[in-house]
Amino acid sequence: MADLQSINARTGQPLGAAWAASTAEEIDAAVAAAAQAAALFAATSAAERAALLRDLAEALLAGRDTLVPLADRESGLGLARLGGELDRTAFQLRGFADVLERGIVHAVIDDAAVAGMPPAGRPRMLRVRVPLGPVAMFSASNFPFAFSVLGGDTAAALAAGCPVVVKSHPAHPELSRQTVALARQVVAARGLPVGVFQSVEGAAVETGVRLVQAPAIAAVAFTGSFHGGMALARVAAERARPIPFYGELGSVNPLVVLPPVVPSQGAALAETLAASICQGAGQFCTSPGLVIVRQDAAGDAFVQALADRLVAQTPHAMLTPGIRHAFEQGVSAWSCHAGVQTLVPGGAGMDALPRPFLGQVQAGDFIADARLQTEVFGAAALVVRVDSLAQTLAVLRAVGGALTVTLWGADSDTPEHRDLVRAATQVAGRVLFAGVPTGVAVTAAQQHGGPFPASTAPATTSVGYAALDRFLRPVALQEAPAWVVNCRGLV
Amino acid sequence: MADLQSINARTGQPLGAAWAASTAEEIDAAVAAAAQAAALFAATSAAERAALLRDLAEALLAGRDTLVPLADRESGLGLARLGGELDRTAFQLRGFADVLERGIVHAVIDDAAVAGMPPAGRPRMLRVRVPLGPVAMFSASNFPFAFSVLGGDTAAALAAGCPVVVKSHPAHPELSRQTVALARQVVAARGLPVGVFQSVEGAAVETGVRLVQAPAIAAVAFTGSFHGGMALARVAAERARPIPFYGELGSVNPLVVLPPVVPSQGAALAETLAASICQGAGQFCTSPGLVIVRQDAAGDAFVQALADRLVAQTPHAMLTPGIRHAFEQGVSAWSCHAGVQTLVPGGAGMDALPRPFLGQVQAGDFIADARLQTEVFGAAALVVRVDSLAQTLAVLRAVGGALTVTLWGADSDTPEHRDLVRAATQVAGRVLFAGVPTGVAVTAAQQHGGPFPASTAPATTSVGYAALDRFLRPVALQEAPAWVVNCRGLV
Numbered sequence: 001m002a003d004l005q006s007i008n009a010r011t012g013q014p015l016g017a018a019w020a021a022s023t024a025e026e027i028d029a030a031v032a033a034a035a036q037a038a039a040l041f042a043a044t045s046a047a048e049r050a051a052l053l054r055d056l057a058e059a060l061l062a063g064r065d066t067l068v069p070l071a072d073r074e075s076g077l078g079l080a081r082l083g084g085e086l087d088r089t090a091f092q093l094r095g096f097a098d099v100l101e102r103g104i105v106h107a108v109i110d111d112a113a114v115a116g117m118p119p120a121g122r123p124r125m126l127r128v129r130v131p132l133g134p135v136a137m138f139s140a141s142n143f144p145f146a147f148s149v150l151g152g153d154t155a156a157a158l159a160a161g162c163p164v165v166v167k168s169h170p171a172h173p174e175l176s177r178q179t180v181a182l183a184r185q186v187v188a189a190r191g192l193p194v195g196v197f198q199s200v201e202g203a204a205v206e207t208g209v210r211l212v213q214a215p216a217i218a219a220v221a222f223t224g225s226f227h228g229g230m231a232l233a234r235v236a237a238e239r240a241r242p243i244p245f246y247g248e249l250g251s252v253n254p255l256v257v258l259p260p261v262v263p264s265q266g267a268a269l270a271e272t273l274a275a276s277i278c279q280g281a282g283q284f285c286t287s288p289g290l291v292i293v294r295q296d297a298a299g300d301a302f303v304q305a306l307a308d309r310l311v312a313q314t315p316h317a318m319l320t321p322g323i324r325h326a327f328e329q330g331v332s333a334w335s336c337h338a339g340v341q342t343l344v345p346g347g348a349g350m351d352a353l354p355r356p357f358l359g360q361v362q363a364g365d366f367i368a369d370a371r372l373q374t375e376v377f378g379a380a381a382l383v384v385r386v387d388s389l390a391q392t393l394a395v396l397r398a399v400g401g402a403l404t405v406t407l408w409g410a411d412s413d414t415p416e417h418r419d420l421v422r423a424a425t426q427v428a429g430r431v432l433f434a435g436v437p438t439g440v441a442v443t444a445a446q447q448h449g450g451p452f453p454a455s456t457a458p459a460t461t462s463v464g465y466a467a468l469d470r471f472l473r474p475v476a477l478q479e480a481p482a483w484v485v486n487c488r489g490l491v
Numbered sequence: 492m493a494d495l496q497s498i499n500a501r502t503g504q505p506l507g508a509a510w511a512a513s514t515a516e517e518i519d520a521a522v523a524a525a526a527q528a529a530a531l532f533a534a535t536s537a538a539e540r541a542a543l544l545r546d547l548a549e550a551l552l553a554g555r556d557t558l559v560p561l562a563d564r565e566s567g568l569g570l571a572r573l574g575g576e577l578d579r580t581a582f583q584l585r586g587f588a589d590v591l592e593r594g595i596v597h598a599v600i601d602d603a604a605v606a607g608m609p610p611a612g613r614p615r616m617l618r619v620r621v622p623l624g625p626v627a628m629f630s631a632s633n634f635p636f637a638f639s640v641l642g643g644d645t646a647a648a649l650a651a652g653c654p655v656v657v658k659s660h661p662a663h664p665e666l667s668r669q670t671v672a673l674a675r676q677v678v679a680a681r682g683l684p685v686g687v688f689q690s691v692e693g694a695a696v697e698t699g700v701r702l703v704q705a706p707a708i709a710a711v712a713f714t715g716s717f718h719g720g721m722a723l724a725r726v727a728a729e730r731a732r733p734i735p736f737y738g739e740l741g742s743v744n745p746l747v748v749l750p751p752v753v754p755s756q757g758a759a760l761a762e763t764l765a766a767s768i769c770q771g772a773g774q775f776c777t778s779p780g781l782v783i784v785r786q787d788a789a790g791d792a793f794v795q796a797l798a799d800r801l802v803a804q805t806p807h808a809m810l811t812p813g814i815r816h817a818f819e820q821g822v823s824a825w826s827c828h829a830g831v832q833t834l835v836p837g838g839a840g841m842d843a844l845p846r847p848f849l850g851q852v853q854a855g856d857f858i859a860d861a862r863l864q865t866e867v868f869g870a871a872a873l874v875v876r877v878d879s880l881a882q883t884l885a886v887l888r889a890v891g892g893a894l895t896v897t898l899w900g901a902d903s904d905t906p907e908h909r910d911l912v913r914a915a916t917q918v919a920g921r922v923l924f925a926g927v928p929t930g931v932a933v934t935a936a937q938q939h940g941g942p943f944p945a946s947t948a949p950a951t952t953s954v955g956y957a958a959l960d961r962f963l964r965p966v967a968l969q970e971a972p973a974w975v976v977n978c979r980g981l982v
Contacts, residue, residue, distance in 0.1 A: 127935070132949075431971075444600050445600040457735075474952065
């Protein structure tokens with residue numbers, strides 16, 4: 001079945017010939033190769049894996065002139081943004097290399113033996129971490145570099161010593177092919193087995209299902225839609241031997257505008273927020289989709305300023321017709337909702353470029369209707385008007401789980417601000433006190449995750465260096481002989 | 492419905508009157524109280540929580556003369572073992588207090604801002620950890636202290652700053668009631684809200700299901716049967732907002748006897764192993780259920796010695812008639828299996844004390860039949876005969892997930908031993924090079940978990956100080972103002 005086709009995101013025109021998805025046999029062979037390579041790759045030193053990651057970064061940067069224009073044609077995200085994303089992806093690969101070279105991954109806890117009876121008496125216990133084994137990595141559509149073939153999940157899994165089987169995203173299939181080819185060359189040039197980096201492709205759900213069901217797959221990393229992610233999470237849970245499923249499934253990213261900031265900085269913040277809502281045509285996991293504003297005159301003025309700035313924004317073409325269609329449907333559902341007042345009409349019909357949408361709803365209506373609490377992927381946001389701290393907290397509780405919560409104006413230590421900060425940390429993986437949530441720093445402190453649906457594994461992150469913890473499992477070695485303790489790459 | 496009844500485990504006679512399970516309203520009220528207490532408890536200092544844990548340990552030790560005999564009547568596990576278990580439980584509570592006082596729980600990663608454009612440029616990011624919220628804790632039957640009301644899961648959750656709603660185990664209902672009363676007194680005496688420690692009870696599955704479905708419950712800790720655990724894991728996954736489920740569901744704990752040890756130490760090791768198989772009537776999560784032995788004359792001699800030592804063992808009464816019945820059924824199924832040669836007949840019918848069972852099976856038959864790879868809870872073990880390293884590795888792969896793998900005789904650095912160690916770390920959370928897996932040290936290096944079914948969350952542990960990581964979630968604070976960074980107990 002020829003179900004992969006490179007398409008110009010701006011024109012909808014096909015580029016080159018279509019090609020066939022991976023067959024079941026090809027998927028099984030990719031997993032078998034990864035399984036075959038697992039023991040050898042697990043036994044590589046941190047320095048060897050760091051060198052692999054650095055070479056991958058080099059190769060990516062060397063391919064810039066080919067890859068970035070190709071990514072632009074397939075995604076419509078623009079050359080400037082994609083060039084920056086390529087830099088970030090290389091930075092991330094090198095960042096994991098740094099982490100490996102600093103020895104953090106192979107840190108152990110060594111509890112000496114204690115003579116005597118339990119509970120105080122104990123044998124010597126050494127806590128190490130071992131790679132899980134082959135990881136199925138599902139690329140996302142919206143970051144053709146940073147959350148795709150050589151993105152954060154791949155970098156983290158390789159850093160941990162796990163072979164990766166990439167499921168390419170069909171929205172940028174030719175870019176994926178070329179990035180896969182580049183990665184395979186690097187793996188071969190380093191003398192590593194081909195199974196260290198494998199890939200499969202296919203637009204139908206069966207490709208991913210077969211990959212997740214493969215018995216040798218030890219964990220799944222996924223960034224994408226709620227429905228796709230939940231379906232694969234179920235497949236992972238229903239295996240004879242269930243495996244960890246690390247899924248990032250969406251987020252409405254509430255932003256709370258507190259009274260002090262509105263009069264003084266309202267206009268500038270409205271401008272910043274409008275740009276953030278429309279960045280990348282709103283196709284960011286961290287796009288602010290919920291703006292919580294007090295029901296008062298200053299709040300009215302801020303909302304008006306935001307609406308004015310949004311009207312002036314012109315988002316570019318979306319990634320795929322399917323994503324565009326879902327955006328139009330989501331905007332239409334919000335527009336027709338009895339509780340939603342449309343401030344910026346948005347949408348445009350499939351023939352024109354997308355237009356941003358802004359609606360306004362009262363807190364009570366928002367809390368009462370789960371449909372309003374669900375992400376509309378694209379340049380669409382809801383303003384929720386609140387009349388009290390208690391209502392703000394109730395709105396956050398209704399959201400329940402998000403990648404980010406932004407608090408604008410919580411600058412002083414007041415009981416109200418303490419309650420807000422606490423509520424924000426209960427809901428989100430990242431809490432911002434300034435700026436906008438779009439843009440995620442790659443650093444050790446980063447946390448890109450949060451309570452469901454932001455993550456299916458809320459204690460884990462998919463961005464930042466803690467991301468590699470997902471692919472390591474602690475093992476306690478009891479009374480290990482000296483040769484085991486000293487054997488590099490064994491444990 | 493009066494479905495709770497204290498029963499003498501040795502005689503089957505009821506002790507005192509029966510009483511009713513928690514009603515749905517009582518379960519909801521317990522969760523509501525925990526939810527109400529969550530913010531205040533999360534804001535306590537590490538020192539305050541350490542003091543709570545120390546007071547709980549004191550109270551438990553002060554209650555020894557009442558609690559240990561009661562535990563013995565309800566469980567039949569014996570005064571000596573239960574006295575030691577009480578000590579271990581108090582040791583564990585104090586150990587978590589030590590961890591809190593050393594500040595490890597509140598360690599942060601503080602990434603300074605870097606000027607310039609991303610990816611190198613970044614805002615200041617502070618990575619902290621926040622408590623998840625109310626934890627549903629399911630007591631196990633086989634450790635009336637250490638894995639029950641004030642056991643490791645409760646200690647870890649309280650240390651993390653999460654209120655606990657204990658689901659008592661109906662196999663020791665009166666002990667649970669008295670331990671709950673003691674815990675409530677300690678919580679009240681420390682001036683903490685009653686919601687910090689709540690409990691529910693009931694023998695029917697509905698009690699646990701309602702608890703896991705309660706929207707305010709943020710995580711579940713479970714130690715128990717495969718079927719009970721899987722049912723609750725599904726309930727947790729099917730909530731509108733799925734939550735982490737930390738389940739320990741069973742383990743066959745393979746033990747590999749390598750050729751060098753057999754002639755020299757065979758008799759002593761057979762004695763040690765027989766005692767481990769029968770310890771606590773085999774009712775340990777870490778009971779060795781699979782003994783992998785070479786198919787040669789030395790192996791024959793070891794197996795004969797093991798059989799001789801096992802016949803001489805006299806396990807005590809099992810915890811409940813239900814557990815005893817499952818043991819008899821499991822032994823019977825193994826006895827009747829065409830591939831299993833019975834070496835020690837085991838079982839005894841429900842009227843007598845249980846007798847240990849030992850069967851022998853060829854590696855090929857073991858690998859081919861998943862029924863032989865499943866734990867029989869009690870003093871029952873299978874000897875698997877192997878003719879090569881490759882077969883040993885294949886047997887371990889067939890097991891797939893276990894709390895422990897023990898390697899006897901891997902003392903020297905050989906390619907064969909490297910393969911075995913690597914295979915063992917892929918299968919188990921703890922790898923022993925001497926001794927027997929029964930007995931789990933409470934220490935920072937401990938790892939009590941492993942690939943499914945040993946744990947539903949294989950990167951986590953339910954014993955040792957890393958157990959509290961299950962109940963904390965990282966949060967990145969971006970450009971947090973000074974008052975947030977310095978506010979004790981806020982984040």
